[in-house]
Amino acid sequence: MDVLTTPLTAFSQYFSKSDYVLALPMILLTVFALGILMIDLMLPEEWKRLNALTALIGLGFSAAAVFRIHSLLGPEVSCIPGFFGTVVMDRFAVYFFYLFLVGAAVAVLMSVKYLEIERENHGEYYALILFSVIGMMAMACGYDIIMLFIGLELMALSTYVLVGFLRRDQRSNEAALKYLILGAFSSGIFAYGLSLFYGLTGSTNLGTIAQGLEKRISANPNDPVVIFALLAVSTGLLFKIAAVPFHQWAPDAYEGAPTAITGFMSVAVKSAAWALLLRMFLFGFYPLRALYVPMLIFVALATLTGGNLAAITQTNTKRLLAYSSIAHVGYMLLGLIASDGTSNTTGIKGIMFYLLVYTFMNLGAFAVIASLRRREIIGDDLDDLAGLYKKAPVEAVLMLIFLLSLAGIPPLAGFYGKYFIFLSLVETGHFALAGIAVLYAVVGLYYYLKMANAMFMREETTAEPVKSSPSMSLALAICAIGTIGIGLFPNVFIELVNWSMSGANAATIAQLMH
Amino acid sequence: MPQNYVPIFIFLLIAFLIGAGTVLVASLIRPNNPDKVKLMPYECGIDPVDSARKRYTVRFYIVAILFVVFDVETVFLFPWAVQFKLLGLFGFVEMMVFLGILIVGYIWIWKKGALEWI
Numbered sequence: 149m150d151v152l153t154t155p156l157t158a159f160s161q162y163f164s165k166s167d168y169v170l171a172l173p174m175i176l177l178t179v180f181a182l183g184i185l186m187i188d189l190m191l192p193e194e195w196k197r198l199n200a201l202t203a204l205i206g207l208g209f210s211a212a213a214v215f216r217i218h219s220l221l222g223p224e225v226s227c228i229p230g231f232f233g234t235v236v237m238d239r240f241a242v243y244f245f246y247l248f249l250v251g252a253a254v255a256v257l258m259s260v261k262y263l264e265i266e267r268e269n270h271g272e273y274y275a276l277i278l279f280s281v282i283g284m285m286a287m288a289c290g291y292d293i294i295m296l297f298i299g300l301e302l303m304a305l306s307t308y309v310l311v312g313f314l315r316r317d318q319r320s321n322e323a324a325l326k327y328l329i330l331g332a333f334s335s336g337i338f339a340y341g342l343s344l345f346y347g348l349t350g351s352t353n354l355g356t357i358a359q360g361l362e363k364r365i366s367a368n369p370n371d372p373v374v375i376f377a378l379l380a381v382s383t384g385l386l387f388k389i390a391a392v393p394f395h396q397w398a399p400d401a402y403e404g405a406p407t408a409i410t411g412f413m414s415v416a417v418k419s420a421a422w423a424l425l426l427r428m429f430l431f432g433f434y435p436l437r438a439l440y441v442p443m444l445i446f447v448a449l450a451t452l453t454g455g456n457l458a459a460i461t462q463t464n465t466k467r468l469l470a471y472s473s474i475a476h477v478g479y480m481l482l483g484l485i486a487s488d489g490t491s492n493t494t495g496i497k498g499i500m501f502y503l504l505v506y507t508f509m510n511l512g513a514f515a516v517i518a519s520l521r522r523r524e525i526i527g528d529d530l531d532d533l534a535g536l537y538k539k540a541p542v543e544a545v546l547m548l549i550f551l552l553s554l555a556g557i558p559p560l561a562g563f564y565g566k567y568f569i570f571l572s573l574v575e576t577g578h579f580a581l582a583g584i585a586v587l588y589a590v591v592g593l594y595y596y597l598k599m600a601n602a603m604f605m606r607e608e609t610t611a612e613p614v615k616s617s618p619s620m621s622l623a624l625a626i627c628a629i630g631t632i633g634i635g636l637f638p639n640v641f642i643e644l645v646n647w648s649m650s651g652a653n654a655a656t657i658a659q660l661m662h
Numbered sequence: 663m664p665q666n667y668v669p670i671f672i673f674l675l676i677a678f679l680i681g682a683g684t685v686l687v688a689s690l691i692r693p694n695n696p697d698k699v700k701l702m703p704y705e706c707g708i709d710p711v712d713s714a715r716k717r718y719t720v721r722f723y724i725v726a727i728l729f730v731v732f733d734v735e736t737v738f739l740f741p742w743a744v745q746f747k748l749l750g751l752f753g754f755v756e757m758m759v760f761l762g763i764l765i766v767g768y769i770w771i772w773k774k775g776a777l778e779w780i
Contacts, residue, residue: 189770
């Protein structure tokens with residue numbers, strides 16, 4: 149009896165009020181998602197827009213709860229552990245929370261009109277977006293491999309359903325099935341790797357895993373079991389961020405998914421996967437750095453090559469942007485290679501800054517494509533962009549801004565994203581990698597300008613006008629302000645990224661945990 | 663330590679031998695005169711009407727999925743019921759939250775008509 153009693157009493161005494169403050173952003177999102185499911189049952193068809201409003205209010209409340217945690221992290225407090233150390237709320241996590249909430253809010257705004265045109269206006273759509281944000285939050289703040297895995301699965305399962313949400317569209321169904329099968333497979337490999345790390349170190353806590361691995365790796369720097377476990381976990385993580393050679397699902401899933409969800413997947417879901425990857429590689433597996441850096445160099449180069457070269461030949465804008473997003477992952481991976489963690493954090497800051505910038509510019513590009521969806525016109529073909537400047541000059545100019553930002557032209561936000569990555573490479577002496585990355589940026593310019601060429605230089609193929617809705621205009625405005633604002637006033641945002649990285653190194657957290 | 667697993671392998675071996683031995687001894691000593699009724703697949707005592715290898719309506723899968731959800735719910739309820747006093751108010755509230763979420767799902771599938779067999 150004693151064996152059981154002790155942990156159980158500890159259990160009920162342990163959860164303090166502060167633990168609930170940490171979970172509050174997720175609790176609020178759960179309440180609102182369940183609320184949407186219940187309200188949707190009572191809403192008549194013409195009131196379905198209310199669901200989007202409820203989702204936005206939920207995201208707003210959640211943001212307020214994140215701000216509460218934000219204010220708890222003062223200058224002396226670098227992180228607050230909670231729930232037996234399974235959750236660590238540090239500035240890194242809070243930064244990602246904001247990214248997820250912004251990405252989800254813009255995706256909701258993009259969806260309102262789009263779903264009405266597709267005649268799939270159901271409350272479940274918004275509920276699933278909120279559920280996937282809960283999963284992302286668990287991925288960003290989890291410090292325990294079980295917590296991280298549950299977060300990953302919650303996010304992925306919601307996304308599978310969202311990809312296949314246009315159930316009358318064969319492409320959407322195919323995309324969802326492909327994504328589900330490949331995603332489940334990669335999750336399995338990921339979980340297998342995690343189980344090996346548990347077996348090697350006897351703990352599910354990332355801090356303890358790091359200590360155990362340090363001992364193991366100092367005894368034998370090429371321990372085959374460690375290498376195998378690292379490979380399995382990396383496969384899962386690289387699949388989720390869509391790095392070559394695990395990228396095959398991305399173009400299909402991005403093309404078939406509802407455009408708003410494609411945008412959501414390419415920013416929020418990808419940021420969450422990056423949060424998980426950084427958390428694992430920088431906190432848990434940091435002792436294995438000598439093993440994973442050569443692997444990441446190979447993957448980064450393959451990703452840059454595969455993404456950029458495949459994007460050139462695409463004629464479908466969603467597919468093109470899917471390959472471009474694969475290429476962007478390649479740049480971000482270079483940041484991870486360049487940062488040696490303790491002495492140089494420019495690379496990690498570069499990744500965090502890149503993700504922020506990418507959220508606005510990529511969502512903006514997908515918002516323009518979503519606004520091209522009209523009756524009878526899907527709007528995701530390169531020809532649908534033809535002559536857009538004559539039909540809808542505002543959309544065309546905004547698209548140009550987003551495309552130039554994606555290509556990395558100053559003074560737009562995308563330039564600073566690439567700038568910090570290249571800076572970190574030069575600072576740490578990776579000159580060859582920096583050179584290759586710059587060359588690929590030129591390749592990127594070609595296919596982004598191919599889209600711009602269609603919009604401004606070619607004759608329109610259809611006379612069907614492009615009508616914008618208030619919510620879509622708001623989404624476009626947010627993305628445009630973000631893209632131009634970060635480009636013009638980068639200092640404010642660099643401060644934000646510096647803040648999010650301060651105190652977020654492995655040593656501080658390890659001290660707090662033990 | 664590998665040697666710690668030796669009893670498990672001995673256990674597995676004995677289990678296998680008992681199973682194989684029973685089948686072998688039974689096949690040697692039993693009378694063997696099969697007929698049509700004896701060779702029929704056993705389906706809870708009812709005569710099978712048709713081959714089982716064909717397409718099923720998707721409703722079966724929905725029922726199966728819903729069953730799994732509420733089956734797992736009971737799995738979580740049992741340990742709580744066993745340690746009800748020890749977990750006290752905290753456990754009660756936590757379980758009510760868990761059940762509350764599931765009840766929302768239950769109302770949802772009910773209203774959506776997933777429980778109807780048209």
